[in-house]
Amino acid sequence: MHQDSPVTFTIVGAGNRGHNYASWMLNHPDRARVVAVAERNDVRRARIADEHGLTGAQLVDDWRELLDRPRASDAVIIATQDRFHVDPAIAFLERGYHVLLEKPLAPTEEESRRIVEVAARSEGIFAVCHVLLYTPHTRLIKSIVDSGRLGTIVSVQHLEPVGYWHQAHSYVRGNWRREEDSTFMLMAKSSHDIDWLQHIVGQPIASVSSFGGLQHFRSEAAPAGATPRCVDCPLQRTCPYSATTLYRGLLDAGDTGWPLETVVDIPTREELDRALTDGPYGRCVYYADNDVVDHQVVAMQFADGASGVFTMTGFNAGGHRRTTIFGSKGELSTDGERVEVYQFGAPTTEVFEVAAYGDATAGGGHGGGDEGLMDAFVHAVATGDERGIHSGGAASLSSHLAVFAAERGRRLGSVQSVSPVPG
Template sequence: MKRRDFLKTAGVLAAGSALSSPLASASPLASSASAPVEGDLNDLKIFRSIEAQVDKPVTVIIIGAGNRGRTYSGYASLYPRTMKVVGVSDILDHRLKYLADKHDVAPEMRFGHYREVFASGKKLADAVIICTPDDRHFEPCMKALELGYDVLLEKPMAQTEKECRAILAQSKKYNRIVGICHVLRYAPYFMALRHVLRSGAIGEIVSFQHMEPIQYAHMAHSYVRGNWRNSKETTPIILAKSCHDLDILRWLLDKPCKSIVADASLHLFKAENAPEGAPSHCTDGCPHEATCPYSAIDIYCRRKAHLGVFDLNGNRDPEVILQRLKDPAYSSYGRCVYHCDNDQPDHYVAEMVFEGNETATFSMEAFSPFGGRRTRIMGTTGYIEGDGGTFTVYDFRSGKKNVWNRKVSEIPEYKGSGHGGGDLGLVRDFLEAVGHQDPTRLTSTIEASIESHVMGFAAERSRKSGKKEKVKV
């Protein structure tokens, strides 16, 4: 889209504005001249109804009825005309029952292990949505494709580059759609940011500084005590957490990455840093509980953060949460952060070079009081700075700035969607892709998404070898 068209769409092109001068009407990509970004960026007309446009409900089987499985299946409750959950699989009976009951799933379509879904050798729905842990993506995805299902697959796609490439080959072999859950591409904040960049509002993109602040308690919850603590059992944190970031940088720039160099380490969460007398669990009368920022009692019982893993079904009573922390089924979340079987780095830096020699520096940081990705984008005629919720566009020549600060809750179509609005947008586009058998309706197809995974595996090789790694898809 040309800058003029973009500004018209955005409702910010005033009659007789500086853009009508010959200088400013030159392509912003070809000239160092630039017009101010005027008007209200919040008026961007780039969002459409979150309800999928399909002729009949797309039938899906949810594999993995945990956090993500519940999130995506929630779309069917909001828009039953477009999606029907006809099957659920989970190895935990209570999770299977909860989700299957919610969607009125027939007894013969309630499965334990995902292998049961495929045991008949028949295709039982239009699509499967795979939300199992990272080490259980590859096998069900390969099998589903073989049986003719279209697949919505959680990231990271698989645990090795070889497996990721095998999934891509399988999708081509059976001519099926595979969507990857790179939900940020569907979040209004990133959609607006990309739209502004594509308009040429800051000229040519030269470089990025991008930071993913995990937030200290989130780090402790997911990558020290929780499901993604061990890189060998799941995937390295650059994939488990930050494949979104590699993907979003590549998507914003719209050019392939040529090379990557990375470094990382685990600084804090290891036994040698345990304060004196700290027991294995915070609930065992730890003398440091009142002052430790990572206390499980503080994070879960007092602050009531990250409760989704405890199957509380809405009960947020601190005593009930405390009992969960002592229950063997959940007590891994009660562990002292210095006495866990974790190996994920708590800080990670990477530097990338893209096709036109654009550069990006990335840093993943555990030790921040906030989450929300921070991005600075340097262009030839302007600059953008964003914090994951709002971004400001600066124009060099005019000195003017323009802010996008639209809350997802103020965009009616996106209300109720998690991850900054991305979850529902992803499901909508996947349903349309399946309903019309048209993968172009989905931006995060496997073809588009595999590159960020290849970048992540290259980053891991680089931090181990100490060398710059080429990225080749």
């Protein structure tokens, strides 16, 4: 199979993630283009329409409107909120579309299995947006591990430094602050990392245990004098979590992309002040309605007996993930920008510099992961060659099941086995 014309896409959900993937196509018009968008928010729908020259029937409020028409595009990118993945994913897969689905698959194990089962029967190519698998950094580490220079992988340590302001923005004030509205923290933020560890080690995760909770962002930890909203709080100039300091600072600096674009659709001082006064992003982090954890540790055993420890915490400066891999013949450590390899008995440590592809956040394209994912998916649809897809249905479901098991283990205080995924 080979497709000479650009691969056509429908964007379902034109928030930050959908917009970022669509923007890749503006830079590669010979390879892919957006031909339709489904988005309820008028401003976000209009933004993609203007950027991609869409009009009339190409713009819809609800993705269901597209199902009664002739096929709108070759592929669909589903980038809605987590709890609204299942129905569009299944509907478009059953109609033969190629589907790129934002992670996580779904908030429940049953729904995740359903999506992957439908994808396996579908004629279309299916992939999940585990963008960390597609970065130059990951390719370098995976090539070193697979070369055998470290010997057999014995154990791994991996840290996800969410960052104090990112934790406050997304998981205390933002869309992922409550499990009932999205999903639990480990799935929302760290399914990337569990999936990445499984990919690097090259083995499925067999069993897990986990500890963590909501330690700091609750009313009991509020400093004396704190008020429910930052705009009238006497501590707003000194509090590290001040919404007025963060968002007004971004606006004053002209930094109107993520995360500011999630707070206001129109980046003006008037709109921002209104959002900080009335909306969720202006609430004190100690008096919000959040319930997801702010720190969590997962211990895991892989199918071949290797062990791993993963730490997610919001109490740091943020930045790239940090990893150490311990092998029978050597050790690898990385801070996301620099990889050091020491082979036992060698006179020196090898150092590899990772090419700069933006920072680790959504605003920075996940260190080149967004670009790498789009490149791989478009190539697979255009040629039928899926070898570049590392986040297909079976692999993604396998890591999702480990995440679900880890959360059960945290809640129950027990070790949980992870169900293997056939094939």
